[in-house]
Amino acid sequence: MSRETLIDLLYLFSATTFVLALKGLGSPKRARMGNMTAAFGMLVAIVATFFKYVDGHPLHHVWLILLAMFIGLIVAVPVARFVKMTAMPQLVAIFNGVGGGAASLVSITEFVHIKSTHPATYVTLEVLLGVLIGTVSFSGSAIAFAKLQELMTGRPVTYPGQQVINGIVGLASLAVIVTILVTSSTPLLWVLLALSFVLGVIFVLPIGGADVPVLISLLNAFTGLAVAASGFTLGSNLLIVAGTLVGASGILLTRLMSKAMGRSLSNVLFSAFGSNVTASGATERADGRSVRSGTPQDIAILLGFASRVVFIPGYGLAVSQGQHVLRELAEELEKKGIEVFYAIHPVAGRMPGHMNVLLAEANVPYEQLVEMDEANSELQTADVALVVGANDTVNPAATDDKTSPIYGMPIIHADLAENVVFLKRSMRPGFAGIENELLYNPKTTLVFGDAKDTLTKMVAAVKAG
């Protein structure tokens, strides 16, 4: 067997592990194994590549390659290992962005390399698509990262004529692509690079708040497609398979995510959702209605008399790092014979499934986590629904108010419970920036303050009581 055949067989092996890994990631039991499988397949592919011949000679610059890998390794491991769990979404964003950047660089370099051989038009087209998609993913992810890391406002950024300007930049990019196809001019390649960069930025700016995770998923799919395009250029089945897998599954995943929010993908991408927020910090609204607030001790007594309590956690819980205290509260209540479970909205937290990860990290037993539909039927018999740092996911406007921007989003019906308790920092609306009618419901009691502080006080009060 020739060297090249052996390497191709190893690549085939890697591609197979990627498919198996994605399959494994679909079930809680096999997910971790799946990830390990893909990592092993990746290692095999990388080692095999060191023995590959390009243009009839072994790889040049092996030491440079090893040095670059070493630099990447010593940066990535500590960052990935020690960043807080609440910061996961922006971490995924940035690691996705660098992948897009790499795909773009590969395409550019390949263009410079093969240009002298007068490549066929379709080869140039693959290169240009790789540059376009890869760069959009790179700069888009960078902005998404900045939004999630709060380096800039997390809300949509809008300006007059935004969609027209975006359209013009998009069309200009396509025009440059066509021109390069005809003239195969290298300077224009740099123009395309710059245009793609700008396109990524202005595409992401109007997307904000809870929509950013959906956006990251889409950019993830983009990077996959850019990798597939590089695969065409380099003639590598491995890159085509891996890139296309990620691209196709990523686009489907993006659609599943927007569906979980009751919205269409185009609505997520182009509607600048939540930009016209006129959030008032006041506890009273214009019509003079006020809310009822209570102390942690009041709530502890209320909980003590309950037989069934539902926790509805949201991102505010994660921000205050209150997961562990919440679990403690659950344990104290269980000691008194009170039944406790957690109702998890699919988009609670900042990414779908984020809340499950955070609660699992706090050692909350897996079987106490109940998904939305089941939670809604259980809530009817619950005595207290304790909403911790969630807002939009329990907002009845999603079912009642046809004019509300979140109308149609499936919610957890906290209002079905006998009593509703909100732990909130202030009266400010949630991510989507919409008033929550439930706060004014006569059943509802609000406890203002940091979720973790309030929960700690409640644990103490329950213990004492």
Place this chain on the structure above:
Amino acid sequence: MGNVLLQYATVLMLTIFVGIEIIAKVPSILHTPLMSGSNAIHGVILVGSMLILGEANTNLQEILGFLAVILATLNVVGGFVVTDRMLEMFKPKSAQPKAAAKEEVAQ
């Protein structure tokens, strides 16, 4: 040349269907790990980055290739480590009491 393109296009088409089919029934709690895991998989661009640095014969190609390998390594390593950390949280129950007990001792 045309035949090679056709072969790649065949692979592309079939993979699209595999990609869609394979994640159609994923529960929503695994959406985040799935996104993160597929993020790591597109880090396979590292193989492409190695090839272009390995065939570079001008300074420009060397610089771009070098950068590409760094970025792609970040993608691969960061992607897999982050995913593993997320999935660690979903470990089976038998491992849980130990961790909880340890924490109580610490407190």
